[in-house]
Amino acid sequence: MALLLRAALLGAVLGSACAAVHFREEFTDGVNWQRRWLNSQYKPDLGKFKLTAGKFYGDPVRDKGLQTCENSKFYAISSRFKPFNNKGKTLVIQYTVKHEQKIDCGGGYIKLFSSNLDQKNMSSESQYYIMFGPDICGSETKKVHVILNYKNKLYPIKKQIRCKNWDEPEYIPDTSAERSKDWNNATDGEWRHPMIKNPLYRGEWKPRKIDNPNYKGVWPHPQIDNPNYLPDFNILSYENIGVIGLDIWQVRAGTIFDNFLITDDEEYAEDFGYETWGETKDPEKVMNIKQTEEEKKRERAEEEKHFRERLNKKVEKKKESGKKKLRRNTVQKEEL
Numbered sequence: 603m604a605l606l607l608r609a610a611l612l613g614a615v616l617g618s619a620c621a622a623v624h625f626r627e628e629f630t631d632g633v634n635w636q637r638r639w640l641n642s643q644y645k646p647d648l649g650k651f652k653l654t655a656g657k658f659y660g661d662p663v664r665d666k667g668l669q670t671c672e673n674s675k676f677y678a679i680s681s682r683f684k685p686f687n688n689k690g691k692t693l694v695i696q697y698t699v700k701h702e703q704k705i706d707c708g709g710g711y712i713k714l715f716s717s718n719l720d721q722k723n724m725s726s727e728s729q730y731y732i733m734f735g736p737d738i739c740g741s742e743t744k745k746v747h748v749i750l751n752y753k754n755k756l757y758p759i760k761k762q763i764r765c766k767n768w769d770e771p772e773y774i775p776d777t778s779a780e781r782s783k784d785w786n787n788a789t790d791g792e793w794r795h796p797m798i799k800n801p802l803y804r805g806e807w808k809p810r811k812i813d814n815p816n817y818k819g820v821w822p823h824p825q826i827d828n829p830n831y832l833p834d835f836n837i838l839s840y841e842n843i844g845v846i847g848l849d850i851w852q853v854r855a856g857t858i859f860d861n862f863l864i865t866d867d868e869e870y871a872e873d874f875g876y877e878t879w880g881e882t883k884d885p886e887k888v889m890n891i892k893q894t895e896e897e898k899k900r901e902r903a904e905e906e907k908h909f910r911e912r913l914n915k916k917v918e919k920k921k922e923s924g925k926k927k928l929r930r931n932t933v934q935k936e937e938l
Contacts, residue, residue: 603700603768603883603886603887603890604665604698604699604700604858604860604879604882604883604886605698605699605700605736605765606696606697606861606875606879606880607696607697607698607699607734607735607736607746608694608696608871608875609694609695609696609732609734609748610692610693610694610695610868611688611692611693611732611838612692612838621865621866621867621869621870622686622691622865622866623864624683624684624686624843624864624865625681625683625846625862625863626862626863626864626865626874627681627862627863628664628860628861628878629653629666629667630663630664632653633653635653635668638681639651639668639679639680639681640679640680640681640682640721641678641679642678642679642680642721642722642725642849643722644678644723645676645678645725647675648675648676648677649670649671649672649675649677649852649855650671651668651669651670651671651677651679652668652669652671653666653667653668653669654666654667654669654858655667655858656669656700656702656856657893658702658889658890658893659882659885659886659889660882660884660885660889661881661882661885664878664881664882665858665860665882665886666860667698667700667858667859667861668848668858669855669856669857669859670708670850670852670855670856670857671855671856672855673854673855674852674853675851675852675855676726676850676851677848677849677850677851677852678724678725678847678848678849679848680715680721680724680845680846680847681845681846681847682717682721682844682845683845683846684844685717685842685843685844686843686844687839687840687841687842688838688839688840689836689841691866692866692867692868693838693840693866694863694864694865694866694867694868694870694871695714695732695863695864696861696862696863696864696865696871696874696875697712697735697859697860697861697862697863698859698860698861698879699735699736699858699859699860700857700858700860701738701768701856701857702856702857703854703855703857704768704854705738705768705852705854705856705857706738706739706740706853707738707739707740707852707853707854708737708739708850708851708852708853708854708855708857709735709736709737709738709852710735710736710737710738710850710857710859711733711735711736711747711850712733712734712735712859712862713730713731713732713733713734713846713847713848714732714734714840714843714845714846714847714864715728715729715730715731715843715844715845715846715847716729716731716841716842716843716845717842717843717844717845718842718844719844719845719847721845721847724849725849726849728847728849729751729754731750731751731840731843732749732750732840733747733748733749733756734747734748734749735747736765737765738765744764744765745763745764745765746764748763751840752837772799772800773797773798773799773800774797774800775795775796775797775798775891775894775895775898776795776796776797777795777895777898777899777902779796781793794895795895843864846862846864860878861874861875861879
């Protein structure tokens with residue numbers, strides 16, 4: 603399922619009544635997205651993006667976005683907009699990301715750059731203002747990055763924000779269940795497989811804790827005034843914000859990015875989220891469940907077919923063995 607991601611940096615004052623929309627991208631005008639987004643050329647073998655709604659969606663047009671389509675590749679693409687600064691204003695960065703490939707290792711985050719960025723040479727070495735979004739690799743790395751640039755040094759958020767996993771849902775369709783003979787679609791509605799607990803679902807992963815034998819309690823460190831302390835009330839302010847980019851690595855491709863928004867108004871961002879992701883997420887979920895059920899049926903049919911073929915081979919082998927034994931017995935009788 604597509605996930606809506608929103609980061610809001612609150613300035614010294616609230617945003618104005620009239621929202622300033624600095625960047626908005628929904629990919630609803632077909633191939634024209636290629637005029638607005640530029641692929642980096644810093645490496646000759648970077649992964650390519652394509653415009654698609656994917657295998658399951660809520661709306662075939664509105665859910666189109668940029669999808670990674672090559673495995674084990676670095677990706678680097680960016681889009682430019684009119685530069686602005688967020689001094690004294692709220693800064694909201696929002697987009698949707700869908701890992702429909704059941705991602706095992708890869709990034710789904712975005713970066714915000716200065717307008718001075720050389721887009722053709724954008725890479726992981728390019729200096730950025732903000733990095734935000736999910737990063738998944740194996741069972742250990744499943745977090746949402748929030749990294750801020752302050753005086754050309756990068757500071758990750760101290761709080762660990764764990765991103766959701768779509769690989770093993772809590773409930774799955776019970777494909778072994780069969781519709782009862784007295785079920786009537788006209789009166790009872792369309793029959794669907796009942797949902798059951800997924801035996802592979804283990805809940806949200808948390809690090810295992812053990813007693814620390816060296817723990818001696820909390821020691822209160824004495825506090826003194828810091829003579830070098832200089833409060834900076836513009837710590838979250840950035841000049842010349844002008845480029846948004848995707849600079850990621852993916853082992854298994856298939857992630858779709860859509861509904862990008864950069865604004866100074868949280869209410870506007872919330873409304874935009876409801877008008878895009880909010881209106882298509884439920885139909886997308888229904889389509890995904892239906893496809894999963896059909897895939898399970900196909901898998902079960904293939905298993906049954908394979909079982910029948912193996913059984914038929916055994917029966918034929920047994921028959922052939924019986925015929926050979928009968929022929930041997932007949933020859934022995936004739937010889938006698």
